[in-house]
Amino acid sequence: MKKQTEIMTNFLGAVHQEYLELCDRLDRGKGEYGHQNYIKDATWAQWIGARSTLEELLREHCEYGDNGRLVLPNLQAGGDSNTGYGNTGNRNTGNRNTGDSNTGNRNTGNRNTGYGNTGDSNTGNRNTGYGNATNNCAGFFCIEEPKVVCFDVQTDLTKSEFMEKFPIYWNLSIALLSDKPLNFDAFQDLPGITPEKLTALHAKFVEGRKK
Numbered sequence: 001m002k003k004q005t006e007i008m009t010n011f012l013g014a015v016h017q018e019y020l021e022l023c024d025r026l027d028r029g030k031g032e033y034g035h036q037n038y039i040k041d042a043t044w045a046q047w048i049g050a051r052s053t054l055e056e057l058l059r060e061h062c063e064y065g066d067n068g069r070l071v072l073p074n075l076q077a078g079g080d081s082n083t084g085y086g087n088t089g090n091r092n093t094g095n096r097n098t099g100d101s102n103t104g105n106r107n108t109g110n111r112n113t114g115y116g117n118t119g120d121s122n123t124g125n126r127n128t129g130y131g132n133a134t135n136n137c138a139g140f141f142c143i144e145e146p147k148v149v150c151f152d153v154q155t156d157l158t159k160s161e162f163m164e165k166f167p168i169y170w171n172l173s174i175a176l177l178s179d180k181p182l183n184f185d186a187f188q189d190l191p192g193i194t195p196e197k198l199t200a201l202h203a204k205f206v207e208g209r210k211k
Contacts, residue, residue, distance in 0.1 A: 012058070012061055015054055015057055015058060016058060016062070016070070018054060019051065019054040019055065019058060019069075019070065020069065022047055022050055022051040022054065023051065023069055025047055026044075026047055026048065026051065030044060039164070042167070043164065043167045046167035046168070046170060046171070047167065049170075050167075050170045053174070055070060058070050102117075112127075129142070134146075135159075136158070136159045145158050145159075148161075148162040149192075150162070150166075150190055150191040150192050150193075151190065151191065151192030151193045151194075151197050151201075152192060152197075153191050153192025155191045155192075166189065166190055166191070168186070168187055168189060168190060169190065171186070171187070172187050172190065175187075176201070176202060176205045177205070179206050179209075181202075182198055182199075182202050184198055
């Protein structure tokens with residue numbers, strides 16, 4: 001039961017983090033944005049739809065805060081010597097950590113000062129590696145944020161740039177959760193994609209659900 005609670009806590013934390021990032025993007029409006037001068041209507045609609053989907057997932061477990069955003073409550077908190085809230089690890093000064101000795105929030109690793117890290121000893125955010133001072137890094141001791149690889153092809157885009165340029169990524173990530181055959185034409189703009197790669201990727205998801 002404890003392990004199931006921890007898995008659910010980690011899942012809700014990851015979904016909530018993605019939800020907050022979408023809220024931040026939408027709050028910035030369609031004007032000057034990152035590497036482009038404006039946000040296209042299609043991209044904007046994708047983000048609104050994605051936020052609505054995440055809200056549906058979170059609403060059962062969250063309440064709306066004063067800023068109108070869903071707030072993730074303390075979920076089966078435990079651990080010792082925490083000064084933050086919702087921690088299941090120990091010695092955390094941040095919030096909702098399942099690892100130990102974190103000063104940031106929503107970390108499943110240890111000794112992180114950023115947020116959303118599953119690795120250890122990172123000062124940036126959403127790192128799965130160790131000792132990184134950047135964001136979204138699966139490596140070790142990196143300072144520069146790595147570029148996104150899509151279908152095993154280098155895009156030369158950061159995570160945020162990729163998500164802005166190819167909002168269809170969200171639709172594919174949802175479509176992969178179904179056993180129904182995927183329509184290649186709907187996702188053909190993604191870098192590196194081919195009909196063969198899409199079929200092989202989907203097959204791995206389908207097979208994984210059978211285990």
